[in-house]
Amino acid sequence: MFSTSRPSRRHLLVGGAVGALALAATAVMPTTDAMAATGCAVTYTTNSWQGGFTANVTVKNLGDPVNNWTLGFSFPDGGQRVVQGWSATWQQSGAAVTARSLDYNGALGTGASTTVGFNGSWTGSNPNPTSFTLNGTVCTGGTSTPPPTVTPPPPTTPPPTTPPPPTGTTPVAINGQLRVCGVNLCNQYGRPIQLRGMSTHGLQWFANCYTDTSLNALANDWQADLLRIAMYVQEQGYETNPAAFTNQVNTLVDKAEARGMYALIDFHTLTPGDPTYNLDRAKTFFATVSARNAAKKNVIYEITNEPNGVSWSTIRNYAEQVIPVIRANDPDAVIIVGTRGWSSLGVSDGGNSDEIVNNPVRAENIMYTFHFYAASHKDNYRNEVQRAAARLPLFVTEFGTVTYTGDGAVDTASSNAWLDLLDRLKISYANWTFSDAPEGSAALRPGTCAAGNFTGTSVLTESGAYLRNRIRTPDNFPTS
Ligand code: IDC
Numbered sequence: 001m002f003s004t005s006r007p008s009r010r011h012l013l014v015g016g017a018v019g020a021l022a023l024a025a026t027a028v029m030p031t032t033d034a035m036a037a038t039g040c041a042v043t044y045t046t047n048s049w050q051g052g053f054t055a056n057v058t059v060k061n062l063g064d065p066v067n068n069w070t071l072g073f074s075f076p077d078g079g080q081r082v083v084q085g086w087s088a089t090w091q092q093s094g095a096a097v098t099a100r101s102l103d104y105n106g107a108l109g110t111g112a113s114t115t116v117g118f119n120g121s122w123t124g125s126n127p128n129p130t131s132f133t134l135n136g137t138v139c140t141g142g143t144s145t146p147p148p149t150v151t152p153p154p155p156t157t158p159p160p161t162t163p164p165p166p167t168g169t170t171p172v173a174i175n176g177q178l179r180v181c182g183v184n185l186c187n188q189y190g191r192p193i194q195l196r197g198m199s200t201h202g203l204q205w206f207a208n209c210y211t212d213t214s215l216n217a218l219a220n221d222w223q224a225d226l227l228r229i230a231m232y233v234q235e236q237g238y239e240t241n242p243a244a245f246t247n248q249v250n251t252l253v254d255k256a257e258a259r260g261m262y263a264l265i266d267f268h269t270l271t272p273g274d275p276t277y278n279l280d281r282a283k284t285f286f287a288t289v290s291a292r293n294a295a296k297k298n299v300i301y302e303i304t305n306e307p308n309g310v311s312w313s314t315i316r317n318y319a320e321q322v323i324p325v326i327r328a329n330d331p332d333a334v335i336i337v338g339t340r341g342w343s344s345l346g347v348s349d350g351g352n353s354d355e356i357v358n359n360p361v362r363a364e365n366i367m368y369t370f371h372f373y374a375a376s377h378k379d380n381y382r383n384e385v386q387r388a389a390a391r392l393p394l395f396v397t398e399f400g401t402v403t404y405t406g407d408g409a410v411d412t413a414s415s416n417a418w419l420d421l422l423d424r425l426k427i428s429y430a431n432w433t434f435s436d437a438p439e440g441s442a443a444l445r446p447g448t449c450a451a452g453n454f455t456g457t458s459v460l461t462e463s464g465a466y467l468r469n470r471i472r473t474p475d476n477f478p479t480s
Pocket of ligand 1: 235270305306342371373398404405406407432437439441
């Protein structure tokens with residue numbers, strides 16, 4: 001067992017005379033951290049806009065390995081605040097900020113670095129901090145080693161500083177537990193990734209489309225990274241039989257996991273548009289699924305599909321009540337929050353993403369939903385997504401190649417423009433729908449699910465063939 005209260009391997013490198021002295025003092029074990037060599041270097045970079053900024057802080061440990069760490073710094077200007085941090089527990093008191101390591105990034109070997117960050121707000125001027133400490137040592141870029149006075153115990157193996165290499169080639173095996181970093185979705189190596197996949201249709205209508213065979217086709221033939229599980233709440237959905245729908249969702253989470261795909265649990269509210277109408281149901285549902293699936297790495301929670309006819313502050317209030325229910329069970333999962341105007345970032349209601357940037361949900365590790373239907377939503381929506389993507393973590397949990405009715409012809413030009421944009425911005429997406437519904441948005445031809453063969457192109461509609469081609473290109477996920 002490695003412990004910070006013991007000197008580590010580096011002490012064995014001291015010279016003979018010191019070693020002899022140390023040997024003589026073996027009896028006064030244990031030693032303390034005061035004996036450890038310390039030193040650190042910090043790189044602090046920011047991106048700022050009027051009133052807000054994103055900071056990324058890379059901390060390099062130049063001293064002996066540590067098992068956990070606290071980074072400290074002060075804002076030079078009184079008007080700067082940490083609003084939402086990631087990859088650490090952030091606290092601010094006056095101008096002083098601390099970031100404490102989390103379980104997965106606490107171990108930092110000699111020479112190892114890790115990156116943490118936050119979104120902040122500012123007034124006045126916005127100078128960057130210039131002095132940093134790591135576990136109390138000022139980061140000068142050098143090392144200081146007090147002479148050891150005791151003999152170290154036999155060397156222990158320092159804990160790994162990065163997750164173990166993936167043992168498989170599926171999206172979940174490579175990327176592991178996801179987390180939000182800055183405006184991106186990042187994998188277990190802290191590198192931005194894009195997930196590409198498909199949404200189910202309503203589980204109450206199309207259960208026979210989500211079988212072992214169909215999900216094999218999605219994972220292997222389509223090479224999809226993601227299955228969105230659209231659990232309608234109304235329209236003969238969850239509210240009619242909570243236990244059965246919860247089970248159906250959990251079963252699909254397991255089937256996705258078995259195939260190395262991420263599972264997006266969609267609490268598919270649509271009519272009524274006010275998510276508050278379903279607040280109690282949401283709390284019950286998410287308490288159950290988050291407790292059951294907490295240990296899984298493949299689960300992402302989407303707490304409301306398409307709020308409509310309500311203000312952003314109503315949605316935000318809903319989110320701030322549902323998110324803690326999930327966090328109580330599953331502290332590290334990514335959670336996605338719907339946005340105003342059918343998850344259009346407010347654009348379909350004449351608004352824009354400023355209302356979110358100015359009033360973000362007070363929770364960590366969250367993203368915001370954007371939906372589009374390519375034949376209905378074009379340049380003005382694309383422009384807003386591009387603008388918002390610099391400031392908010394976005395996830396396209398649903399989109400169609402057709403009109404917002406879910407039907408009509410595929411708009412290839414607009415679909416290309418959209419998916420090229422999402423690829424460039426590394427925004428993850430799920431297409432509506434992997435089903436054989438008799439409508440243009442469905443990927444499978446009518447009758448496919450009952451017939452039970454899902455592989456290849458002969459079972460696909462125009463939209464399905466288009467999406468399969470887009471999704472099955474190599475992901476090239478970063479592996480370190
Ligand atoms: C549509 C389905 C359609 C169903 C209708 C009502 O395609 O078969 O009859 O819902 O349940 C959304 C919604 C999504 C809609 C889809 C297309 O999230 O539930 O599905 N759409 O209209 N938002 C914009 C479009």
